[in-house]
Amino acid sequence: MSKIKLTKNSIDTLTADLAEKLFWDDALPGFGVRVKPSGVKSYVVQYRNRQTGRSRRKTLGKHGPHMSLHQARELANGYLSDVVRGGDPVAEAKAVRSSPTVHELAEQYLELHAIPKKRPKSVANDKTMLSRFILPTLGTHKVFEIEHRDIQALHNSVKSTPYQANRVLSLLSKMFELSIKWNWRRDNPVKGVEKFHEEKRYRWLSDNELKKLTTALDSHPNQISANAIRLQLLTGSRIGEVLTAKWTDFDLERCVWVKPSHHTKQKRTEHLPLSGAATELLVAHRDTIGSQSDFLFPGKHPQKPIVDLKRFWRSVLSSAGIEDYRIHDNRHTHASQLVSSGMSLAIVGRLLGHTNPMTTQRYAHLADDPLREAAEIMAKKMS
Template structure:
């Protein structure tokens, strides 16, 4: 170990030895320059951590055009001052290097939160958004280093698909909310990023369209898929609930569909009364089933439910000459028929499994129809 008063000219004149040699500055204790046998010179600081008592050495940079002696000494002075205040620059730098990335955060989110607590379909949607949209842009970023601007830039890049962009924003918000609880960062960078405007869909079938849909279902060769749609229309259930329904979920003697909590969006067990038509439909399906499956609508393998009706649905709505109408809109058609017939919004909401009454309010204007008809009764008498 050599101790000399370092300066730019002294450092320039230092000659290499057969082994690494460190020359320590006598004017700033802990600051030195390391000379390698190939004459590469690098500035270093060495100190003892006040917290652990361990000796630490940190390389500041290589002597040359990008790092002058004056710059190196100024940096060393700052680092050694931090040490006097109880900090540990080497440990802090290592902590930053080892800090979890957004990729790590995504894995933790899926393993600790999504998979144990969300429905499989929701988990699949999260994984799809992560793999396609989030991780390609932010995956290598440190979770602690992602800023508001990073989130805003990603959200803006998805403006052509506003619904998807907003779902990505919600997913990121939940992930960073959890990162705060896990001690990975102290704030949520998603806060304050404004969502894109979403036009809410209020599409349901008129009586004429509904009639054409029934005919198209009756004429289609795939009656298993047709029966799934019929059950959805009769019950107002989500198509996912219909396709994953098991025979043990139905009590046909009492006329009740007991939806397990892990199959419902609200994550609670629901008891849905079945109409006579629903019971007859299920009884007919049960009579002809020969797959030996626990599912009401088994897929190609009896051990798994029917999964995808997209191709079938396109064929049916095309045949029925119905435009801009999704399978999910069958819930709206079910609800609109009930409300138009005089059923209260509260009861319709319960049948559909709505926990928020405002969700059912989209049908409120239809409730005027039976009231208006009732008001006309007295008018007809006076005529």
């Protein structure tokens, strides 16, 4: 290896015939120029890792209009100063290049957390949010590069649907929380991003609308799906619990539905008493479909349940003339009927599987109706 005084003029005259040559600066140890037979000249820095003793070499850039000798020397001096302080620029650059991207974080999130621990429907929702919102914007970025403003910008881009935007934010928060545990970064960039205000839905059917719905169900040609909706209305259950229910979950003699923990939102086994009407519905339904399937509501394949009722539900609502009403709102209709008939919020909450009493509180004003009727009794006596 040659050691010379590197100047612009001396570098311009350097050549290499058969193989590349290295020329080291006599003023700054570890800084030099690599010359290839093609005539290409590049600035390099070489040092030894202070912890491992391993020799490292890093190319700084090509000699030419984009990098002068002065710029290269300043850059080399900075790298060598880092080495003195215990750093390893080559290893650090390699770590940056090989560090995981948000796309890789998403894959690990699904494989190690979502799929083993969440319900299939929740996993499907996560995949949709990843493919629609998160990965197109952040997927190629390194996990350690993501900043608070990146998350804020993504959240703001979905502001037209506040509920969706907040679910995306929650998913990102969980992903970056896991990235901290996996030592991929030290902080959670989602922290401090405020959620959008969400208008809670409190839609349920009036007595007249409920009559229209039951009439539409009675006249629909698909009575298997109609029975699924009837069972949901009679029990206040989530439609996912209804569609995935198996005959082994029911004791029709004792009139009890035992919901397995892996089917309930709260991940706990629930024992739901069945009304006489619900029991009669199930008995008649079993007689209709026979014993060809383990599921109450089998799909096209006997050993798989109906996946969803979207098309059926649109048809029923159109026939009934009901607007702005989701299948999930049947739970609200069930609860509203119980509360307005005098049932306590605590009992209704238990029937619906609510773990937080505040969730049932949305129906509190309906509890005034039976009380007001009772109060009117005395008023009528006095009048």
